[in-house]
Structure formats: C-alpha cells, structure tokens
Amino acid sequence: MNIDTLINARWVIPVSPDNLVLDDHSVAIQGGRILDVLPSPEAREKYTPTHEQDLGKHALIPGLINAHTHASMSLLRGLADDMPLMTWLTEHIWPAEARWISEEFVADGTRLAVAEMLRGGITCFNDMYFFPDVTGRVTAAAGMRAVVGLIMVDFPSAWASGPDEYVHRGLEVHDQFRGNGLITTAFAPHAPYSVSNAPLEKIRTLSDELDIPIHMHVHETNEEVKQGLSQYGNRPFERLDALGLVTPALMAVHMTQLNDDELQRVADAGASVIHCPESNLKLASGFCRVVELLEAGVNVALGTDGAASNNDLNLFSEMRTAALLAKGLARDASVLPAAQALRMATLNGAIALGIADQTGSIEPGKAADLTAVDLGDPETQPVYHPLSQLVYATGRDKVSDVWVAGKQLLRDKALTTMDTEEILSCAQEWRARIAESDRE
Numbered sequence: 001m002n003i004d005t006l007i008n009a010r011w012v013i014p015v016s017p018d019n020l021v022l023d024d025h026s027v028a029i030q031g032g033r034i035l036d037v038l039p040s041p042e043a044r045e046k047y048t049p050t051h052e053q054d055l056g057k058h059a060l061i062p063g064l065i066n067a068h069t070h071a072s073m074s075l076l077r078g079l080a081d082d083m084p085l086m087t088w089l090t091e092h093i094w095p096a097e098a099r100w101i102s103e104e105f106v107a108d109g110t111r112l113a114v115a116e117m118l119r120g121g122i123t124c125f126n127d128m129y130f131f132p133d134v135t136g137r138v139t140a141a142a143g144m145r146a147v148v149g150l151i152m153v154d155f156p157s158a159w160a161s162g163p164d165e166y167v168h169r170g171l172e173v174h175d176q177f178r179g180n181g182l183i184t185t186a187f188a189p190h191a192p193y194s195v196s197n198a199p200l201e202k203i204r205t206l207s208d209e210l211d212i213p214i215h216m217h218v219h220e221t222n223e224e225v226k227q228g229l230s231q232y233g234n235r236p237f238e239r240l241d242a243l244g245l246v247t248p249a250l251m252a253v254h255m256t257q258l259n260d261d262e263l264q265r266v267a268d269a270g271a272s273v274i275h276c277p278e279s280n281l282k283l284a285s286g287f288c289r290v291v292e293l294l295e296a297g298v299n300v301a302l303g304t305d306g307a308a309s310n311n312d313l314n315l316f317s318e319m320r321t322a323a324l325l326a327k328g329l330a331r332d333a334s335v336l337p338a339a340q341a342l343r344m345a346t347l348n349g350a351i352a353l354g355i356a357d358q359t360g361s362i363e364p365g366k367a368a369d370l371t372a373v374d375l376g377d378p379e380t381q382p383v384y385h386p387l388s389q390l391v392y393a394t395g396r397d398k399v400s401d402v403w404v405a406g407k408q409l410l411r412d413k414a415l416t417t418m419d420t421e422e423i424l425s426c427a428q429e430w431r432a433r434i435a436e437s438d439r440e
Contacts (some may be wrong), residue, residue, distance in 0.1 A: 001046060001047055001048065002047075002048050002049075002050070003028050003029065003030045003035060003047045003048070003049050003050070004029050004030050004031065004049065004050050004051065004406060005028070005029040005030075005049055005050065005051045005052070005053070005368070005403075005406060006026055006027070006028055006029070006043055006044075006047050006049035006051075006052045006053070007026060007027045007029070007052075007053050007055065007060060007370065007372075007403075008024075008025075008026045008040045008043065008044075008052070008053070008054045008055065008056075009024075009025060009026070009027070009040075009055040009058050009059065009060035009372065010023070010024065010055065010056055010057055010058055010059070010375075011023060011024075011025070011058070011059040011060065011375075011386045012025040012026075012027060012037060012059075012060045012362060013059055013060070013061045013342070013362075013386065013387060013390070014037065014062070014361055014362035014363060015061070015062050015342060015343055015346050015347050015360070015361040015362065016347055016360075016361040016363060018339055018343065019339040019387065021385075021386050021387060022037070022039075024039060024040045024041075025037060025038065025039055025040060025043075026038060026039070026040045026043035026044075027060060027362060027368070027370065028043060028046075028047050028049070029368040029403075029406045030406075031406070032367060032368060032405040032406035032407070033364075033365060033366065033367055033368055033405075033406065034362060034363060034364050034365065034366050034367070034368050035364060036364060037362060037363070037364065053401070055372050055374075055400075055401070056376075057374055057375055057376030058372045058373060058374050058375065058376075058400065058401075059372070059373045059375055059386045059389075059390060060362070060370055060371070060372050060373075061121075061342065061346070061362070061370070061371050061373065061390065062123075062346040062347065062359070062360055062361050062362050062369060062370065062371070063121065063122065063123025063124060063145075063346070063359065063369035063370055063371045063402065063403070063404065064120070064121050064122045064123065064124075064315045064316075064345050064346060064349075064371060065122070065123070065124045065125070065126075065301070065345065065346055065349030065350055065353070065359070065360060066117060066122050066124070066125040066126065066302075066303055066304055066313060066315055066349070067125075067126045067251070067274045067301035067302060067303040067348075067349040067352055067353065068126055068128070068215070068251075068253045068274045068276055068303025068304070068305055069113065069125045069126065069127050069128070069303065069304060069305070069306060069313065070127065070128055070129045070305070070306030070308070071109060071110045071113035071114070071125060071127050071129065071135060071139075071306070071313075072105060072106040072107075072108075072109025072110045072112075072113065072129055072131075072135065073093075073109060073129065073306035073307060073308040074109050074112045074113040074116065074306070074307040074308075074313070074427075075100075075105060075108065075109040075112065075427065075430045075431075075434070076093065076096060076306075076307075076308040076434070077307040077308055077311050077312075078308075078311055079092060079093075079096060079308060079434065080092035080093065080308075081282075081311070084283065084284065085220065085221050085223075085283045085285060086221075086223060088283065088309065093308060096434065097130075097157075098157075099437060100433075100434065100437075101130050101131075101157065101158045101159070102131075102158055103131055103134050105430075106129065106130060106131040106134045106135060106138075107134050107137075107138050108426050108427075108430060109430075110134065110135045110138040110139060111138055111142070111418065111423050111426070112423055112426070112427050113125075113307065113313060114138065114139055114142045114144050114418070115142075115415060115418050115420060115423050116307075116312070116313050117144070117313050118142070118144060118402055118409050118410050118415060118418075119396070119399065119410060119413070119415065120313065120314055120315065120316065120396035120399060121315070121316070121371035121373065121396060121399040121402060122313065122315055122371075123144065123145055123359070123369040123370075123371065123402060123403075123404045123409075124144070124145035124146060124147070124349070124350075124353070124355070124359060124369065124404075125139075125144075125145075125146050125147075125313075126146070126147045126149070126186065126215060126251070126274075126303070126349070126352075126353050127146055127147065127148050127149050127188075128149035128151060128188040128190070128215055129149065129151060130151055130157055130158060130159035131158075131159055132148040132149055132150060132151060132170070132173050132185070132188075133148075133172075133173045133176055135148050136148045136173070136176070136177055136180075136183040139182070139183060140180065140182050140183050141417075142409065142417050142418055143182070143404050143405070143407050143409050143417050144182065144404055144409065145182045145183075145355075145359065145367075145369065145404055145405070146182070146183055146184075147183075147184050147185065147186050147213070147215075147353045147354075147355070148173065148177070148183060148184075148185055148186075149185075149186055149187070149188025149215050150166075150169075150170030150171075150173055150174060150185055150186065150187050150188055151166065151170070151188045151190065152166045152167070152170070152187065152188065152189040152190065152195055152199055152203060153166070153189075153190045153194045153195060154194060154195055154196050154199070155194075163195075163196075163198070163199040163202075166199070167199070167202060167203075167206070170185075170187065171206070173185060174210065174212070181405065182404070182405065184212070184353075184354070184355065185212055186212055186213040186214065186215045186251070186353070186354075187203045187206065187207050187212065187213070187214045187215065188214075188215045188216065189203055189214070189216050190216070190217060191216065191217040191218070191220070191224070191236075192216075192218065192224065192228055192236035192239060192240060193224055193227050193228065193231075193236070197239075197243060200240070200243050200245060201243055201244075203245075204243060204244045204245050207249050208249075212249070212354070213249045213250070213251055213352070213353065213354050214245060214249050214250050214251065215251045215253070216240075216245075216250070216251070216252060216253065217253045217254055218236060218237060218240065218252040218253060218254065218255055219235075219236060219237055219252075219254065219255050219256060219257040219258060219262075220253070220254035220255075220256060220257075220280075220285050220286075221256065221257070221283075221285045221286065222257055222286065224236060224257070225257050235259075235262070237252075237258070237262050237265075238262075241265060241269075246265060246266070246269045246271055247269055247270070247271065248269065248270035248271060248272075249271075249354075250269070250271040250272065251271075251272050251273075251274055251301075251352050251353070252266070252271055252272070252273050252274065253273075253274040253276065253303065254274070254275075254276055254279075254280060254285065254288065255273045255275075255288050255289075255293075256280055256285050256286030256287055256288050257286055258288075258289055258293075263289060263292060263293060263296060263298075264296065266293065266296075266298050267293070267296035267297050267298050270299075271298070272298070272299040272300070272301060272348075272351065272352035273288065273290075273293055273298055273299070273300045273301070274300075274301050274302070274303045274352060275288050275290055275300055275301070275302055275303070275322060275344070276302075276303045276304065276305040276310075276318070277302075277318060277321045277322045277325050278304070278305075278310055278317065278318055278321050279304070279305035279306075279309050279310050281321070281325075282309060282310065282311075283309060287325070287329055290322065290325075290326050290336065291326050291329070291330050291332075291335045291336060294336070294340070299348050299351050299352055300344055300348060301344055301345075301348040301349040301351070301352045302315060302318050302319065302322060302341075302344045302345045302348075302349065303318070304318055314395075314396050315345050315396075316390075316391075316394060316395050316396045317395070317396070318345065319341040319342060319344070319345050319390075319391050320341070320391055320392060322336065322341055322344065323336045323337070323338065323340075323341045323391055323392075338385075338387045338388045338390065338391040338392065339387050341391045342387065342390060342391060346360050346361065347360035347361045348360075367404070367405045367406070368403050368404075368405060368406040369403065369404050369405065370401075370402070370403045371399060371401075371402050371403075372399070372400050372401040372402070373390060373394055373398050373399055373400070374398045374399075374400045375389055375390075375394065375398065377398065379393065379394075379395075379398075380393050380394055380398065399413070400412055400413055
C-alpha cells in the first residue's frame with residue numbers, strides 16, 4: 001500500500017494504553033493522520049512510503065502539549081526576576097505591556113515562542129494573551145497546533161477597551177478560526193482578581209453555547225485568596241463555582257491553594273487542573289496538590305507558563321520537576337511515576353484542551369503529531385527503561401524531529417518552516433528597544 005510517510009523507531013511510546021513501550025515499531029502516516037502502528041519488519045512489507053525515516057536510537061512519542069502559555073511574553077524573558085508574583089506583575093510586567101503590546105509585539109514574540117517550543121518537542125500550546133488572532137495566524141503559518149485564548153480582563157488594553165469589547169473581539173477570533181485544522185479557541189478570563197462577575201457570567205453562557213473551554217488562572221497564590229475573601233466574601237474558587245464556571249470545560253491553572261473541599265469539588269465537576277511547577281517554584285506561589293488531585297480522578301496537565309516567569313518553554317524540564325516535586329512533597333518515591341508525567345505532558349493536555357480526539361497519543365485515526373527523542377548519546381545511555389529515561393535523564397536538546405499533522409516541522413534539529421536567524425535577529429531588536437526604555 002502506498003502511503004505518505006513511514007517512521008521506524010527503536011521505541012514507540014504511544015501513551016495510550018498507559019505505560020506501554022513498543023520495541024522496534026513503526027508509525028505509518030497518510031493524509032496527516034496516523035494510519036497504523038506496527039512492528040517495523042511488518043511495516044516495511046505492508047507499506048511503500050513516499051518518505052521513510054529510520055530512527056534507530058530514538059523514542060517516538062506523541063508531540064508534547066504545553067497546556068498553559070503566554071507565548072509572546074517570550075520577548076520579556078528575564079526582564080524582571082526573583083520577586084513575588086504581584087510585585088513582578090504590577091511594577092514590571094504590566095507597565096512593560098502597557099508600553100509595548102501591539103500586533104507587532106505579539107507576532108514577533110509568538111514566532112520566538114513557537115520556534116523554541118518546536119525545537120523542544122512541543123506540537124501544541126494553549127495560549128492566553130492579547131491579540132489572539134495574531135497568535136493564531138503566526139502559529140498556523142508555522143504549521144503548529146494551538147488553542148488561542150479569547151482574553152478577558154476588566155481593564156482596557158491595546159486589544160480592547162473593556163469587557164464588552166473583549167467579548168466582541170473574542171467572538172470574532174473564534175469565528176475566524178472556525179474549521180481551522182490547527183487552531184481552536186478557548187475563553188481566557190485572566191484570573192478571579194482581574195475579571196468581575198458580570199463578564200464571567202457572560203463567558204460561562206457563551207462557553208456553553210459554543211462548546212469551547214475556559215482557561216483561567218485560579219488560586220495561584222495565597223494573596224489571591226485573601227483578596228477574594230476581602231472583596232467578595234468568599235474564596236475565588238468558591239466564587240467561580242457559584243457563577244457556574246466549575247465544569248468539565250474549566251482549565252484551572254496553578255491551583256496551589258486548594259483546601260480539601262475544593263479538591264473534591266474539582267473532581268466531582270470534571271474540571272482539569274494545569275500544573276506549572278517551575279513557574280510556581282520560581283515565584284514562590286505554593287504547591288499544587290497534584291498527587292491528591294490525580295488520586296481523586298482529576299485530569300492534571302502540564303504547562304510552562306510564560307517565559308517571562310519561568311523562564312523557558314521546556315516541557316521536558318517540567319515533567320522532571322513535576323515528578324520530583326510530587327515525590328518530595330509526598331515523601332513517597334512511588335508517586336507520579338515517569339509514565340504518568342509523560343501522560344500529563346501529552347494526552348492529559350489534549351483532554352483539558354478538548355482535542356483528545358485529535359492528538360495527545362499515538363493511535364490510528366489521530367493527527368500525526370509526533371516527537372522523536374534521540375536516546376543514543378552518552379547522557380542517556382544505557383537505556384533500561386525508555387519511559388524513565390525520557391523523564392529523568394533526557395532534555396529538550398535530545399529532540400531531533402517533530403511532525404504536526406504529518407508535516408515535518410523539525411528535521412535533524414533544524415526548523416523547516418521558520419527562519420531561525422531572522423527570529424533571533426528580531427529578538428535582539430526587541431531587547432534593545434525594551435532595555436533602552438527601561439533606562440529612561
């Protein structure tokens with residue numbers, strides 16, 4: 001049978017079923033989708049590919065899914081470090097955004113982020129930022145997959161003048177990408193402390209009508225909880241629940257301040273939690289109760305947060321940190337094993353984003369979103385357990401090849417749809433402009 005592509009790998013790790021490693025297997029791709037997963041000798045007899053790639057030292061895994069980003073904030077990487085969240089936001093990030101946010105900033109920052117993520121094995125990201133239409137167009141042009149957030153805050157910005165215009169422009173973006181094979185949308189109210197009740201109620205109604213997720217920072221810090229109690233008389237999560245937002249559509253990001261009742265309510269509601277361990281550690285925001293959430297049946301995915309607070313978009317690092325942090329907090333080395341960490345960075349992310357029918361695992365019928373990781377170097381030898389090696393010994397520097405919808409976007413560590421030198425030059429120009437303004 002003639003097919004588009006055949007990838008022969010030393011190991012194929014499909015993620016579903018759980019904890020499965022297939023030795024010397026191949027993935028057959030036709031029309032951008034996975035046609036078959038089978039032993040390599042059988043694949044060579046059964047299929048005649050237009051393109052064939054042998055990855056004799058590699059693990060082939062589903063493309064990683066970064067479930068929480070602010071992609072274009074990559075241009076603010078390292079601008080303000082080593083300070084508490086609200087100081088970082090109010091005294092540094094928000095003033096910088098007020099001065100610089102524009103279509104140009106978002107386009108250039110997104111290109112930088114997309115290049116970084118593809119080089120690190122990420123094939124899809126869930127974004128929250130201004131000018132989501134620009135983010136979507138830039139991402140689609142690179143051939144990457146994304147869920148772009150229809151941002152909402154109470155205050156005016158370069159994107160919109162107030163809640164009514166945020167909703168109006170967000171719906172326009174949703175319509176713009178309707179039917180797009182790579183770009184989908186989610187409502188993205190920033191946080192309970194930055195969005196009041198009326199806009200949240202409107203978003204809840206529209207989310208139900210359009211059947212799209214809601215992506216929101218929730219209980220990121222203890223200060224946020226205190227502020228909610230002072231302003232509204234209840235904890236922010238309780239307020240969101242009273243407004244009807246705690247449903248399977250909710251992607252609650254961070255969730256470092258959960259009490260027992262809230263944890264159970266998340267499980268009962270079927271909401272997803274997006275865990276950003278390195279951002280939470282860097283900002284000293286607190287610890288997400290990941291093990292207890294997983295034990296309660298909650299879908300927990302992984303995100304990097306933005307490069308302005310992390311300071312990278314590295315899901316391999318997040319997997320390792322999430323696993324080690326969970327073990328240390330639980331004082332139990334068996335919790336959050338490697339297979340579960342990889343699932344959080346792939347299929348769980350797809351479930352949270354509402355696209356698990358399309359991506360997140362290597363299964364026939366799904367889009368061919370794939371990442372090849374070279375385990376043949378001294379840093380990753382010998383290989384006893386490929387799954388463990390991916391989480392505990394491997395870094396994003398071992399990613400060699402990436403496909404999205406069957407199209408190869410990274411070939412032997414080189415981007416195929418983006419001009420790396422142009423992206424780097426642009427980043428340097430922005431650094432000069434922003435650094436000069438900070439000195440004024």
